[in-house]
Amino acid sequence: MSSPERTINFTRGVPADDAFPAAELADCVTAVLRERPVQVLQYGPSTGFLPLREWLAERHGVPVDHVLVGNGSLPFIDLLGWALLERGDTVLVESPTYDRTLTLLRRHGVRIVGVPISGGGLDLDALEAAVRATPPRLLYTIPDFQNPAGATATLAVRRRVAELAAEHGFWILEDAPYRPLRYRGTELVSLRELSPARTLHMSSFTKQISPGVRVGYLIGDARVVARIAKAAEDTYITPNLLGEAAVYEFCRRGLLEPQLERLRALYRPRLEAACAAMRRWLPDAQWTEPDGGFFLSLTLGAGLRSEDLRARAAAVKLNLSDGRGFFPDPADGERFVRLPFCALTPEEIGEGIRRMADVVADAGRRA
């Protein structure tokens, strides 16, 4: 192999550096600090900046007491650990799933049970078997453009998940940060829409506007929202109102839809480059072709192990995540590779997948 000059990082799932509407946000902060200085700068309710809650409530067609705004969406999982979960409760997650969720669930001492997913979402037979084996308190699922797999749950999967939650009385935690970032195909109904009484729908402006503003939201049952808000008050009193006010003003001015359209136009060619490179360089690979979001994933052939692959990849300046971190049982992730494609140019994506194909072929020859 030739020695490549530039390192390519297929590691963290972050937005592109040129995705951020910095000048618009500066205008928005300035306006809201002029118009509502005390509401932004004083202590406020732990439920978040009220005008943003009202905006979200109207957008999602729910009463405002169904909406909670906080410092990104991940902290809601920690707060749920205090507000809704008890040690020893069973929580079902997709296998693979978002690694940081696993870390927080483990912190709270719950029993984590993984349910396999394919490109169409949860394996329904495995889900039913898991639900019948031990009634879970919660199912954590990312139905749209899943992190890390890139899978999107089919309509049939969504309907069956909603039915099972009603039958067995568990909560659905629907994590939907990528949902507005669909690059092809048609939006599917959300679990919240199918099962509003049993679903806690979580999202954020991290992928839509910026991670640094740290604004996430949760929509669901008013009593659960109130319990999470109490845990939030105990933890941080008030979320960061400056970021929430900036996001509110951005949304109020009608800037969110043009921003999302700009992101889709930026990221769509990156997804296409990733898919084209997979077909060209790894024609025999087992991979999930996503319709949106940040991630494409593949499963290597038998014989290659995550640690070897990452070491060989690093030698050609290709950085990969450890696939094992995404699985409730890390051993299941030995052959799993996640490729975040949004923060790389189409050229970098093509070159990265070409390098990976070389590494895989080279490893195959030596095996």
Add this chain to the structure above:
Amino acid sequence: MSSPERTINFTRGVPADDAFPAAELADCVTAVLRERPVQVLQYGPSTGFLPLREWLAERHGVPVDHVLVGNGSLPFIDLLGWALLERGDTVLVESPTYDRTLTLLRRHGVRIVGVPISGGGLDLDALEAAVRATPPRLLYTIPDFQNPAGATATLAVRRRVAELAAEHGFWILEDAPYRPLRYRGTELVSLRELSPARTLHMSSFTKQISPGVRVGYLIGDARVVARIAKAAEDTYITPNLLGEAAVYEFCRRGLLEPQLERLRALYRPRLEAACAAMRRWLPDAQWTEPDGGFFLSLTLGAGLRSEDLRARAAAVKLNLSDGRGFFPDPADGERFVRLPFCALTPEEIGEGIRRMADVVADAGRRA
């Protein structure tokens, strides 16, 4: 008693609504978003916005890896619960102490032992007895203008606390949010200065600039800082960089010292009004006269109970906190009253204390 028209709230310890430098903060956010858009808006390290850490490190004369910036200071106590404490560990606190700290310590299942304080800080005999009875993991103390008592630890208390920490190997968590808000007298050496190796010094810009920006910081041992930063990453990935960047730019421009001078000029007459009213209306009360901060406290004579007092006060439109919440053993707070004076005008403070004196006298007559 005449029926007063306006409600007076001696409840939450919040800054005055006219304390916030809204226009300056808008300029600061605009500048920093223009100069460092990606550093502010992208994901960043869980240790916080690096320029602000560097500014704090220089201000406090420590290496930058001794400084952690987060979403206010209270969340550091929750993170310490994961990073430094184990269930069953003994944690010493002042009695009374900040009620939200008690809530978080209880959440993490530690054994809380209260050590009485007077106007000069911790009772050293009681502290020594507690330390010898069970070696604590941590002592949580607010040496300057304590919340809720208004007490300031004497130099002798500070020195002995530092000695005991060295002798017995426990951590000192020095919570110092009010330290820059001294309205009279001379600043005393901090526990961090006396015992840099054993002290985790915590503060925030909440009282100095604004609660809504949600920016706190912790200064201490680099290994402990790294462990808290790991717990922070697991919890929220990145703190709110927009608020941190705004605060950084505010400090970099030299606006912090004039802001603090403005706050001292705003709050000093409020403290003076509170002390004058105490002398005039409650000449026999047992109370702590503070030299700074947000709080004055008093202990009622025997016979009056917190619940009765609050009910009688509410009847004359005077809202008081439940004193019991500030004590590790709530029964110790039956006769304790905290009076936050910063968010009220001198007239409101005088009127509030006059009403309280009426209520106390009235209750005494009926008893």
